Amino acid sequence: MEELGATCPEQISEIGVSEPFPLFTDEAVEIMRAEILRKEVFDSSGRISHNSTTGKDCTLRGYAKTMAPFSYAAWTHPDTIAAVSAMAGVELVPIMDYEIGHVNIAMKSEDAAANELVSSKRRSSMTKKNDDVPAVVNWHNDSYPVKLLFCKEEF
Structure with missing residues (x-):
């Protein structure tokens, strides 16, 4: 949360985002x-x-x-x-x-995805390659809602 500039006294976790990690086979x-x-x-x-x-x-x-x-x-x-x-x-x-x-x-067609390359550096710092990868969807935010307390200030 500190790296995101979104800390507050009421937060219940120091984690605001994670690197991708394998969860299922x-x-x-x-x-x-x-x-x-x-x-x-x-x-x-x-x-x-x-x-x-x-x-x-x-x-x-x-x-x-x-x-x-x-x-x-x-x-x-x-x-x-x-x-x-x-x-x-x-x-x-x-x-x-x-x-x-x-x-x-x-x-999306392969051509359309290839025209919207996403830098692997942006996807994950765990990625060792510096290659760009085809985008499937634009960057967006959605997630299972975790009940957290956030500061009232905008961040």
Whole structure:
């Protein structure tokens, strides 16, 4: 939080953002993808993303508990909660089933993505390569809401 210039006496964690880190195996991700890439999931839970750059990008929310049992179990598993809590520096508890398994889906041609390169330095300081990578969506902010106390000042 200090590096972001957003510290205040009421904050409950020193962590405001983290580097990307692996959380699930490739096999688990494939199972999650199979659960979400079904017509009934899109029909009931898909919404055009307010971050869309193509008008085709969407978010999926509110589907996991009833339509994606593996995804729901993975995100609410004690080991997953422990890993995310360790990263955050505080004990976290999932409280909003609607946000569990929130997914952004971007639909963009390879050419369009290649024209919007994102520096890997900006993506992660853990990345050793200095290559640019194709962008899928523009930089945006969304996340599972963590109940934190923030300063009232703008940051």
